[in-house]
Each structure stands twice: as structure tokens, then as C-alpha cells.
Amino acid sequence: MSGAKEIRTKIASIKNTQKITKAMEMVAASKMRKAQDRMRATRPYAEKIQNVISHLAHAHPEYHHPFLVKRETRRVGLIIISTDRGLCGGLNINLFKIAIAAMKEWDANNLEIDLNLIGSKSNAFFKRLGGNVVSTASHLGDAPSIIELIGTVKVMLDAYEEGRIDELHIAHNLFVNTMTQQPELKQLLPVLGADDEALKTHWDYIYEPDSKPVMDALMIRYIESLVYQGVVENVACEQAARMVAMKAATDNAGSLIDELQLIYNKARQAAITQEISEIVGGAAAV
Amino acid sequence: MTLHVDIVSAETEIFSGTATMIFAPAEMGEIGIAPRHAPLLTRLKPGEVRVQTDGGDEQSFFVSGGMLEVQPHVVTVLADTAIRAADIDEAQALEAKERAEKLLADKTADIDYAKAQAELAQSIAQLRAIQKLREKVHR
Numbered sequence: 001m002s003g004a005k006e007i008r009t010k011i012a013s014i015k016n017t018q019k020i021t022k023a024m025e026m027v028a029a030s031k032m033r034k035a036q037d038r039m040r041a042t043r044p045y046a047e048k049i050q051n052v053i054s055h056l057a058h059a060h061p062e063y064h065h066p067f068l069v070k071r072e073t074r075r076v077g078l079i080i081i082s083t084d085r086g087l088c089g090g091l092n093i094n095l096f097k098i099a100i101a102a103m104k105e106w107d108a109n110n111l112e113i114d115l116n117l118i119g120s121k122s123n124a125f126f127k128r129l130g131g132n133v134v135s136t137a138s139h140l141g142d143a144p145s146i147i148e149l150i151g152t153v154k155v156m157l158d159a160y161e162e163g164r165i166d167e168l169h170i171a172h173n174l175f176v177n178t179m180t181q182q183p184e185l186k187q188l189l190p191v192l193g194a195d196d197e198a199l200k201t202h203w204d205y206i207y208e209p210d211s212k213p214v215m216d217a218l219m220i221r222y223i224e225s226l227v228y229q230g231v232v233e234n235v236a237c238e239q240a241a242r243m244v245a246m247k248a249a250t251d252n253a254g255s256l257i258d259e260l261q262l263i264y265n266k267a268r269q270a271a272i273t274q275e276i277s278e279i280v281g282g283a284a285a286v
Numbered sequence: 287m288t289l290h291v292d293i294v295s296a297e298t299e300i301f302s303g304t305a306t307m308i309f310a311p312a313e314m315g316e317i318g319i320a321p322r323h324a325p326l327l328t329r330l331k332p333g334e335v336r337v338q339t340d341g342g343d344e345q346s347f348f349v350s351g352g353m354l355e356v357q358p359h360v361v362t363v364l365a366d367t368a369i370r371a372a373d374i375d376e377a378q379a380l381e382a383k384e385r386a387e388k389l390l391a392d393k394t395a396d397i398d399y400a401k402a403q404a405e406l407a408q409s410i411a412q413l414r415a416i417q418k419l420r421e422k423v424h425r
Contacts, residue, residue, distance in 0.1 A: 041298040048294055048362045052327070052355045089397060123389055125396035135382035136389055146296045151378025158379065205355075208314050217329050218353055221364065225296050 004231060004271065007264040009250055011257055018253035025246035028104060031142055032239035035153055038143065039175065039236045042229050049222050054192065056215065059204040063211045067219045070190045075112045076167040077156045081172035081230050082239040083120035087246035091173060092121045095183040099171045102185050114165055116156050118231060146228045153227050160189050172230035173237040179244060181237040187276060188223055288331055289320040291337055293347055307338040308361055310354050313387040319356055326356040329388060335363055
């Protein structure tokens with residue numbers, strides 16, 4: 001019966017694992033709901049600031065902000081937003097794949113790349129892969145606050161303003177629904193003006209005190225809000241992906257237990273049959 | 287006549303509704319905005335944004351700076367949640383840079399914990415197998 005005992009301990013250990021994955025699944029589900037609410041809460045600001053920016057693009061201020069001006073590209077900045085923790089399926093790897101594909105393309109065009117990494121998974125990954133990392137941020141938690149991002153975004157914005165980079169891109173996961181998260185790479189700088197024909201009338205704001213400081217402040221906040229939105233969305237993606245991954249793990253553990261239980265039962269049955277036949281054989285011999 | 291007021295911060299929506307008058311701490315001094323004000327864009331100082339609603343009562347919100355956009359019938363306050371100042375921002379940027387340098391310099395932190403755990407589990411399993419083999423040999 002030694003085989004049977006081993007199987008029994010194996011089943012017990014898988015049951016323990018299953019309990020853990022089940023608990024993680026439920027924790028992720030509740031965190032996901034909160035993360036989705038947070039994601040929704042950031043939307044009004046982003047929409048409002050987007051409106052103001054598109055107004056600005058069509059108004060005719062005497063000052064042209066560098067963020068709105070396209071120039072020849074020699075060096076590209078890339079912000080990559082990953083999770084802090086693993087066990088969330090292929091979420092990070094899928095994101096890194098598109099980031100690396102874009103980096104290869106830039107490399108082929110002789111463009112140099114500056115990396116800004118948010119989240120410890122991307123820190124670990126791109127450290128091993130190599131790359132010019134200029135700023136990082138990690139351990140933002142489940143409820144990231146914009147204060148923690150200001151510094152790392154400023155590094156890239158300063159680089160853009162000083163002409164060290166000529167384009168800024170961001171890679172993060174889009175929350176489509178609970179089952180689907182889509183990695184996305186988009187351009188932040190220079191800002192691509194939204195073409196809205198209806199707005200193309202000649203009017204301008206009154207700027208207080210002057211158009212330059214107002215636009216500077218506005219542009220910085222705009223980019224920050226886009227990055228912040230990416231971070232918040234990525235948290236929602238992380239929880240959703242973890243929930244799905246843990247559900248799959250729990251199901252797999254269940255089917256593994258069923259299989260082992262069957263093997264255990266067979267082994268037990270075989271042992272009993274053998275014992276009976278031995279007794280019967282013994283009795284016949286007497 | 288009323289105007290629509292939205293007060294939003296990057297992290298959440300603070301207020302949305304109609305008002306007859308709104309007061310805000312603009313950079314050049316407090317301004318009051320009535321409906322049909324000319325388009326205006328200005329920075330805000332830390333202070334109080336007061337919204338007078340239809341019923342005549344007044345609601346006030348504290349903002350630690352931000353932007354104010356005025357359209358004839360829509361006023362948008364983009365409030366900051368953090369105290370912003372050039373030197374504070376600068377310090378945070380420096381911190382982010384230092385973190386990056388530390389990351390690249392730190393050779394020991396290269397261990398990916400998930401990978402290390404998997405390797406540990408594997409070696410424990412191997413040890414167990416060796417122990418079992420030994421037991422069998424001794425028997």
C-alpha cells in the first residue's frame with residue numbers, strides 16, 4: 001500500500017495549492033471591481049483636458065508649444081507600464097513583445113531608444129534584456145496616485161523639451177473586458193492634433209497671465225494624465241488577468257485531483273483483491 | 287441663466303452640475319465667472335473654488351492648484367491633487383533617475399523571484415528523489 005499512501009499525500013498537497021489559487025482568484029475578482037471603478041473615475045479628467053487641448057490646437061495662440069511641433073526623429077523615448085507582481089498569465093509578456101517589436105523597428109531605422117519603466121516586472125525584464133533605462137518607478141500598489149508618477153514622467157518630458165528625445169511613446173495594456181486585455185503602443189509626443197472640422201473657427205482664449213506658462217502647465221498635466229490613465233488601466237488588467245489565470249489553475253488542480261483519486265482507488269482496490277486472493281489461496285492450501 | 291460646471295481631478299470627478307456663478311483663485315487674483323463669460327484659460331493657485339447653485343446655496347471645494355477653462359456656458363476646473371512646485375517636481379524627477387541608475391548598477395537584484403521559486407521547488411523535488419533512492423539502497 002506504499003503507492004497508495006504517496007498518492008494520498010500528493011492529493012492533499014494539490015488540494016492545498018487549489019485552495020490558494022481559489023483564494024487568489026477571489027481576491028483578484030474583488031480588486032478588479034475596485035480597479036475598474038478607479039479607471040472610470042479618471043476618465044472625466046482625461047476627457048476634459050483632451051477637449052481643452054483640441055480647442056487649443058485650433059485656437060491660434062502666438063506661442064507654439066514644443067509638444068505640438070513635429071520634428072525630425074533621432075532618438076525615441078518609450079514608457080512601458082507593467083505590473084509589479086506576476087501570476088497574471090501572459091499579460092506582461094504580451095506587452096513586452098509589442099514593445100520589443102517596436103524597439104527593433106526603431107533600431108533598424110537607426111533610432112536610439114530611452115526607456116522609462118513603470119512596474120517591477122518591466123524593471124527586471126528590461127534589465128536583463130539591456131537597454132538605456134533613464135528612469136523607473138515601481139511598487140505603486142493597487143491604488144496608484146499621480147504624485148508617484150510626476151517625477152518619472154518629468155524625466156521624459158524634460159528630455160523632450162531639451163531635444164534629447166524627439167518622440168515619446170507609451171506601451172500599456174488596454175482593458176477591453178474581463179477576458180480580454182490588449183497590449184497597445186501609442187504616441188504621446190508630439191501631440192497629434194485631433195482633427196475636428198467643426199471647431200475650426202477663429203477664436204482664442206484669454207490667457208492669464210500669458211499663453212506660455214498656461215500652455216506649459218496644461219501640456220505637462222495632459223501627458224501626466226495620459227500616463228496615469230495607462231497605469232490605472234494596467235492595474236485593472238492585472239487583476240482581470242490574474243483572476244482568469246487563477247481560475248484556470250484552480251480548474252486544472254481539480255481535474256488533477258480527480259485523476260489521482262481514480263488512480264488511488266484503483267491501487268486500493270488492487271491491494272484488497274490481492275489480499276483476498278492470498279487468503280483464499282492460503283485457505284485452499286490448508 | 288446658468289452655466290455648467292465640472293470640477294475634476296486626475297484621480298476622480300469632484301463636482302458636476304449647473305451654477306449661476308463660480309469663483310476661483312486664479313493666478314492673478316480671485317475671479318468670478320458668470321454665464322456668457324469670454325473663453326478664458328488660466329492657472330489656479332491653491333485655494334477655494336466656490337460654486338453658487340440655482341437654489342442660491344453655495345458649495346466650496348479646496349483645490350491645491352490646477353487649471354481653469356472657461357467657455358461661454360461651460361466651466362471646467364482641472365484640479366491638481368498634489369501640491370505642485372517646480373523644485374518639488376525636480377526632486378521627484380531626480381529620484382526617478384536615481385532609481386534607474388540603481389536598477390542598472392545593482393547586480394544582485396537581478397533574481398526574478400518567480401523564477402527563483404520555481405528553481406527552488408525543482409531542487410527540493412530532486413533532493414527528495416535522491417533521499418528515496420538512498421532509502422531503497424539501504425534497505
